[in-house]
Amino acid sequence: MRPRIGILGAGQLALMLAQAGKALDVEVICAGQPGDCAEQVAEVIPVDLDDAAAVAAFAAAVDVVTIESENIHADVLQGLNLYPNARAVGIAQDRLLEKQFFHACGIGTAPFAPVDSLEDLKHALEVTGLPAILKTRRMGYDGKGQARLRSSDDVADAWAEVGRVPCILEGMVNFEEEVSLIAVRSRSGQVVFYPLIENHHREGILRTSIAPFVNEKLQHQAERYLDVLFEKLEYVGVLAVEFFVVDGALLANEMAPRVHNSGHWTIEGSGTSQFENHLRAIVGGKLGNTESRPTVMLNCIGSMPSESETSKFPELFRHDYGKEARPGRKVGHLTFPASAHAAIAEWQRRLAGLIPR
Ligand SMILES: Nc1ncnc2c1ncn2[C@@H]1O[C@H](COP(=O)(O)OP(=O)(O)O)[C@@H](O)[C@H]1O
Numbered sequence: 049m050r051p052r053i054g055i056l057g058a059g060q061l062a063l064m065l066a067q068a069g070k071a072l073d074v075e076v077i078c079a080g081q082p083g084d085c086a087e088q089v090a091e092v093i094p095v096d097l098d099d100a101a102a103v104a105a106f107a108a109a110v111d112v113v114t115i116e117s118e119n120i121h122a123d124v125l126q127g128l129n130l131y132p133n134a135r136a137v138g139i140a141q142d143r144l145l146e147k148q149f150f151h152a153c154g155i156g157t158a159p160f161a162p163v164d165s166l167e168d169l170k171h172a173l174e175v176t177g178l179p180a181i182l183k184t185r186r187m188g189y190d191g192k193g194q195a196r197l198r199s200s201d202d203v204a205d206a207w208a209e210v211g212r213v214p215c216i217l218e219g220m221v222n223f224e225e226e227v228s229l230i231a232v233r234s235r236s237g238q239v240v241f242y243p244l245i246e247n248h249h250r251e252g253i254l255r256t257s258i259a260p261f262v263n264e265k266l267q268h269q270a271e272r273y274l275d276v277l278f279e280k281l282e283y284v285g286v287l288a289v290e291f292f293v294v295d296g297a298l299l300a301n302e303m304a305p306r307v308h309n310s311g312h313w314t315i316e317g318s319g320t321s322q323f324e325n326h327l328r329a330i331v332g333g334k335l336g337n338t339e340s341r342p343t344v345m346l347n348c349i350g351s352m353p354s355e356s357e358t359s360k361f362p363e364l365f366r367h368d369y370g371k372e373a374r375p376g377r378k379v380g381h382l383t384f385p386a387s388a389h390a391a392i393a394e395w396q397r398r399l400a401g402l403i404p405r
């Protein structure tokens with residue numbers, strides 16, 4: 049019998065998981081809403097992801113369940129045959145628990161303090177110093193739910209901007225680079241790593257990922273960190289950790305208990321994509337090789353360039369998620385072999401023009 053995999057969510061990550069599923073002997077079904085982009089390749093069953101009974105009914109019809117977003121209420125995840133497990137997701141969806149967990153694993157972070165009130169925020173500044181960044185503990189993504197503080201005069205505005213909900217204040221890190229490590233652990237404990245990836249963000253949104261980020265010492269350090277996280281979380285599936293490189297060392301920023309935007313280049317750039325390896329991991333299969341070629345990924349934010357424009361560049365792979373254009377929204381990505389310097393530079397310029405200011 050082909051394993052039936054149920055994904056909670058039907059956005060672009062579910063879409064690319066479902067595409068990867070086509071090459072494997074698995075069936076992928078998504079829980080989402082009519083019109084979600086995964087509909088293009090998979091069955092999408094209408095499910096309210098806040099409704100524990102509806103999610104349980106969806107889960108009962110599949111063999112294993114996985115997620116495309118960590119922002120699902122932990123209560124809804126209890127009791128499901130879920131990979132990665134509900135505890136791992138619960139930690140990764142709360143920036144305070146996540147940072148505390150990094151410390152418990154011996155992994156450094158920016159200085160941080162919990163903030164539940166305006167008073168807390170004033171005190172937290174003593175821990176973090178300035179500049180600082182206030183982030184909602186939950187539900188943040190693509191730089192949403194964040195406010196930056198340059199001086200102590202900014203506290204009231206920042207607290208209002210994030211909506212006066214439980215937060216974490218972090219000291220702003222003056223990083224040399226932002227990098228991520230994507231790794232996969234199978235149900236039998238096999239672990240594979242992709243090379244470190246160099247990431248460039250603007251306005252809190254990932255714009256460009258370049259692989260590999262070549263630094264043997266940091267690659268080794270990041271892999272050991274992921275080993276610890278995998279062990280302590282009894283983790284199965286793809287795990288992505290974002291790091292800041294500061295003074296030549298790694299500080300963890302956040303982890304994603306799922307396939308990650310900075311790993312989209314693996315579809316063309318690796319022996320096995322992060323999507324395929326995630327599916328292999330959660331159905332109890334053997335993981336595929338992660339040997340990789342130098343590759344660059346550019347995100348299309350807001351709208352997609354036209355097909356007639358992109359077709360002029362034979363070295364480019366175009367991924368259109370089929371989503372409606374909207375400012376700030378990730379609607380697709382372009383992947384290039386890293387040797388295609390001229391085409392990459394030109395597309396970076398063109399895509400920058402699409403960014404709303
Ligand atoms: N403590 C920090 N110091 C410096 N830059 C930061 C810090 N926290 C976040 N950023 C910047 O904002 C981006 C988005 O923040 P992040 O915490 O990763 O949230 P999200 O969940 O939205 O990706 C980061 O990739 C980084 O560029």
Ligand SMILES: [Mg+2]
Pocket residue numbers: 290302
């Ligand atoms: Mg991030």
